[in-house]
Amino acid sequence: MSELQSDEGFLADGLAALAADGRSFTPSSPGVILVVLDHSGGLIAARGFREAETIGSAGLAALRTAVGDRAVVLPGPLDRAPVVLFDTDVHDPGDLVAALLDHLALPLELSGEAHFVQSRVGLATAAAVGTTDLGDLVHAAFAAAHVAMESGVLVHEATDSLVAETRREATLRTAMARAVRGDFELHYQPIVDLTTARVLGYESLLRWRSEGELLAPPAFLAAAEETSLILPIGRVGTRVALGQAARWNEGRADGPLFMSVNYSARQLSDALLLPHVERVLDELALSASTLWVEITERDLINFGSPATRTIEALAELGCVICVDDLGTGFAALRYLADLPVSVAKVDRSLVCAVGEDPSIRSIVGAVCDISRSLGIETVAEGIEHEDQIPQLRELGFTHAQGFHFGRPAPAADLVNP
Template sequence: MPASTPPPPVAARDVLRAFTAHFNYPDLGVVLVCIDPTGLLAAALGWNFVSKLRPAVAKALSETFREDPAVWEGPHDHLVLVFFNAAEVDAQTVERRLVERMSRQVDIDGRPVFVPTSLGVAVASEVSTALSAPDLVRAAGAAVHQAIQTSTPSVRASSESVELLKKEVAATTELAKALGSDFSLHYQPIVDLTSRKRVGFESLLRWQVGDELRLPADFLDAAETTSLIVPIGRWGVSAALDQLAQWQRKSGDTSLFMSINFSARQLADSGLVDHVATAIAASGVPADTMWVEVTERNLIEIGSPAAQTVSELDALGCTICVDDLGTGFAALRYMVEQPVQVVKIDRSLVSQVGIVEPLRSVVGAVCTLSASLGIRTVAEGVESEDEVRKLRELGFTHAQGFLFGKPAPENEFEF
């Protein structure tokens, strides 16, 4: 159907039916616009005001694009934009114009308001798994979901978009069934770089599904997008501290520590600090032998729930460890302003310190600053004796990696 003669607007329930009736599918492109995806405006201005958002945004976009793409008010808080001839209409240009338009205010009853949106773009020629207009809309919906989860303005659907979403749903269903069972912890040694003595461990979550042992990369994203990461994470804390208590008793070394990873979602759990306090008391380990390992981004917003939880865990006596520390000025400020006692430098940087001279200098400066502040430095992913020599020269205090031991279950360690 030519772009100059779009079909008349239809009710939301008839949108998909109208697609299949009016359009030549191979030429079709769809943009799904999710309005106020986080509910910010609904919470701030009320549902009565928010009910006016969809028609106002539809009007603004219709004025921006005129005929192609055409704009429908879709289901719930979505708009549906349709390319009638995606072969002639540059989807990338339209996507850019959409993002630009939605970065400006929208007039709602004479009141200018910035309306947050997330966009999902699906073009028939780019999504080989979509065989019909409804399939393409679903692919655009999967792209919207990804945009919301990654906090990006717009995402283009691929042939894998819907299947990845199905896998996420399946994974969360499996995770819900597995709570309280099927999870285990593996442990990777952390050594003192001078003595090479094993002084602690990092606990790493594993999920047993039948004969398959799944790594965090296979399921943590699904757990993060739901509330499941909270009970899984709490279980991980208790299990790791119980194991640490056993190893401290066997070794007679009460300074042996356990580093436990925490995500932003876990740190937002209002009951986390109480749970950690209870787990420390139940296990009997010294509080400072529990390393609270967080990523740098969780310390960015001072006063945020995550940063507040970190401060409370520090007050509890835990050792705060920052993983994946960057090498910019902001990262150095966190080391000075936040309650950080340990920083970890990622393998991607560690492997380059002997090759890229400017990087070696910057990482060396981080080690020097850390030493002056009494902060321990851990080099991750160490795999060779040559790396050990260079890391010692830079001033690293600790290291972990395959050279010192791969992640393994507790029964593979002797004391």
């Protein structure tokens, strides 16, 4: 017996009720469609709990009308999540899903009034998931509905690996929550003056030490972004990075080092970020210009959004606003014009091609010219060889970063920064 059947029993109860009604469900190749009604809670927010209590029964009636005798519709194991069972050897899953979506696009009759109810759909078939166990298929359909809710699509179909992937993501999130204040660490990569090669500051780069393995952001950052965990991780990272800058700058005769910290749109939308930065700078007696606020071009920021307002407030505070990965898309040129940007980092994919592709060289040269006309300094990313430097100087770059000047390393491994 599957975990869902033994824990919830809704399938057994639903199938028993069918049998008592003189019907049965014995498909050779079962399929399950799970419908999450009012997945956003919008109707509850607008109309209250009493109105929402009627969603389940109204949704069941609508779904039964939609599928007719092609499928069995049962109340699901969770409120407002009806389950549709059918035989894929007899009825095409796509046709059934289409019929359901057509009905879900119509308002539901709730307490005598019509209301549109937002829904998301998860589909699981024996062929795609690799099992005929109804409990396991319901589990897979729930996982598929979760993906639909997270991604914003109307319907998602489960694969044979989806449940395992969802379980790994949940385990990863739990491990990250435990690690927020202990197992994350920062590595630092120098940013230098391109003319003199003198170190001017460092970019702080997040690493996670999990079960003895040091993980880079691609292994965990997406999961952190999908949850609220990126917010405490970012705030702790800001404090640690600026604390390191304060230690390096204490009694330093060669001018203060800056510290560049990466922020996503979600972090910049956090109402607590600005006061946190102000508090940390004050506690460490650091100038606001010590902090470079680095935003990536790939992370599209809508103008007039909370993230934009935070960027503007940080710039007013005296922080340096830096656009990362310039040249990988189209957003950054607008950022240069509409945001208080002081530094632009040109993506390594373009920097590495400057010496080989005249077209790329022209593009990079134009970016440097535009930046210079706006009073924006430019950082060439990804420099790995000495022979790249003359061309980059000629194009007008002011700063540089890459393995040639130093790989990311823990603070303890950096000698006389």
